[in-house]
Amino acid sequence: MSRTPRIVIVGGGIGGLTAALALERRGAEVIVCEQSPMHSEIGAGINLTPNAVKAFRALGVDRAVEAIGWASEFQLIRSWKSGRYISRIRRSDFREKFGAPNLTLHRADLLDVLRRALQTTDIRLGKRCIGVDPGDDVKRGAAVQFADGSAIEADLVVGADGIHSAVRKSLFGADTPRFTGCICWRGMAPIEAVPSDINTEDGTMWMGPHGHVVHYRVRRGELLNIVAHIDSDAWTEESWTHECDVSEVTATYARWHRDLTRLYPCSTRWYKWALYDRDPLQRWSKGRVTLLGDSAHAMLPYLAQGAGMAIEDGCVLAAMVARRPDDLGAALSAYERVRAPRTTMAVLGSRARAKENHLASPWARLKRDVKFALRDRFGGGRRGDTTTFQVGWLYGYDVAKEMG
Numbered sequence: 001m002s003r004t005p006r007i008v009i010v011g012g013g014i015g016g017l018t019a020a021l022a023l024e025r026r027g028a029e030v031i032v033c034e035q036s037p038m039h040s041e042i043g044a045g046i047n048l049t050p051n052a053v054k055a056f057r058a059l060g061v062d063r064a065v066e067a068i069g070w071a072s073e074f075q076l077i078r079s080w081k082s083g084r085y086i087s088r089i090r091r092s093d094f095r096e097k098f099g100a101p102n103l104t105l106h107r108a109d110l111l112d113v114l115r116r117a118l119q120t121t122d123i124r125l126g127k128r129c130i131g132v133d134p135g136d137d138v139k140r141g142a143a144v145q146f147a148d149g150s151a152i153e154a155d156l157v158v159g160a161d162g163i164h165s166a167v168r169k170s171l172f173g174a175d176t177p178r179f180t181g182c183i184c185w186r187g188m189a190p191i192e193a194v195p196s197d198i199n200t201e202d203g204t205m206w207m208g209p210h211g212h213v214v215h216y217r218v219r220r221g222e223l224l225n226i227v228a229h230i231d232s233d234a235w236t237e238e239s240w241t242h243e244c245d246v247s248e249v250t251a252t253y254a255r256w257h258r259d260l261t262r263l264y265p266c267s268t269r270w271y272k273w274a275l276y277d278r279d280p281l282q283r284w285s286k287g288r289v290t291l292l293g294d295s296a297h298a299m300l301p302y303l304a305q306g307a308g309m310a311i312e313d314g315c316v317l318a319a320m321v322a323r324r325p326d327d328l329g330a331a332l333s334a335y336e337r338v339r340a341p342r343t344t345m346a347v348l349g350s351r352a353r354a355k356e357n358h359l360a361s362p363w364a365r366l367k368r369d370v371k372f373a374l375r376d377r378f379g380g381g382r383r384g385d386t387t388t389f390q391v392g393w394l395y396g397y398d399v400a401k402e403m404g
């Protein structure tokens with residue numbers, strides 16, 4: 001195919017919009033079809049580790065992303081009850097160590113940056129995909145069917161439609177995500193509502209029996225994002241928009257450190273949802289259709305990599321399509337070959353993290369805390385990895401090397 005490929009992306013979330021940007025920068029004609037009738041995003045924060053920020057650099061939007069984020073000096077891990085510091089990593093070194101900073105952002109701000117960066121992409125709202133015809137990878141293109149009865153044909157279709165992907169279901173049949181036995185609550189507080197003696201400048205994780213709590217600033221430091229995780233089977237609804245009363249959160253963490261019990265009421269709204277992930281897929285592509293982001297590799301948020309992996313996916317997909325515009329089947333195979341091993345490691349690594357974050361036995365916790373403290377002090381992890389969670393392989397990666 002020597003003409004410009006026409007690419008339909010289903011889903012206008014972080015993964016879909018990043019892929020659109022990467023593809024339009026390579027000259028593709030891109031249409032994004034988003035089910036939501038208007039631009040909206042839940043009021044939640046997101047942590048972008050250096051690998052994700054490097055991917056944005058490769059697309060020329062890292063400065064815009066930095067301008068709306070927050071870069072804390074330290075990443076703290078504290079003990080749930082005493083507040084003792086288990087680990088204190090200097091995050092401000094990440095630029096030098098891993099080639100980019102760690103940033104925390106409001107999701108709506110990030111989507112706004114991506115939308116503003118798009119020049120030629122046609123974003124169509126209120127378009128809910130109900131199925132795809134994968135075409136074949138030699139002669140015939142693919143087609144997307146929508147709930148409003150319309151259809152769009154394309155040289156390539158990308159399913160960036162999240163964990164309950166209609167595109168994936170259409171390609172590979174129905175399956176169910178795995179309930180992880182963990183639920184969480186999230187709140188967002190204006191920084192002036194937070195007592196000034198509580199350290200909110202540093203990204204902080206509190207580790208305790210059966211749970212952990214994370215808080216970090218977003219929107220240049222104006223807001224504090226709080227997410228509290230606990231092992232529980234008592235709630236299995238996955239919706240991100242189920243509002244609940246702050247009393248549920250304060251009751252669950254009543255025995256935790258006073259800073260936390262004082263933080264919760266600073267957010268006027270609380271939401272709760274159950275966490276799901278999926279076993280890694282054997283295949284992502286069929287004919288002229290492929291998957292990207294959570295539709296391909298939904299993972300627990302414990303390594304803060306779900307969005308990061310979706311962002312990297314978009315960069316690699318665009319590079320492979322640009323390399324093989326005349327053989328999109330081969331381009332999709334190359335994309336999957338590059339992305340599947342890394343994203344599988346992130347899915348499985350996030351599951352393993354869940355166990356260690358929520359250890360119930362005091363002895364097991366002590367052993368873990370000593371291990372983290374030793375790593376902080378002396379480094380000495382795998383292959384000289386000095387990060388507390390041994391994630392140098394994630395942070396050090398630069399997707400630009402795959403992009404040629």
Ligand SMILES: Cc1cc2nc3c(=O)[nH]c(=O)nc-3n(C[C@H](O)[C@H](O)[C@H](O)COP(=O)(O)OP(=O)(O)OC[C@H]3O[C@@H](n4cnc5c(N)ncnc54)[C@H](O)[C@@H]3O)c2cc1C
Nearest residue numbers: 011013014015035047129161162293294301304306307308
């Ligand atoms: C508690 C929690 C904390 C997290 N923290 C982090 C973090 O700190 N760092 C990080 O990197 N990741 C984090 N993640 C993961 C991250 O949010 C996701 O991995 C990321 O949003 C995936 O992006 P996506 O574009 O693939 O999917 P989504 O963000 O789910 O976007 C999918 C889009 O597709 C649309 N859509 C769905 N179905 C259809 C359809 N049929 N037709 C048309 N459109 C459709 C949706 O409306 C949505 O806009 C966290 C997740 C959770 C649950």
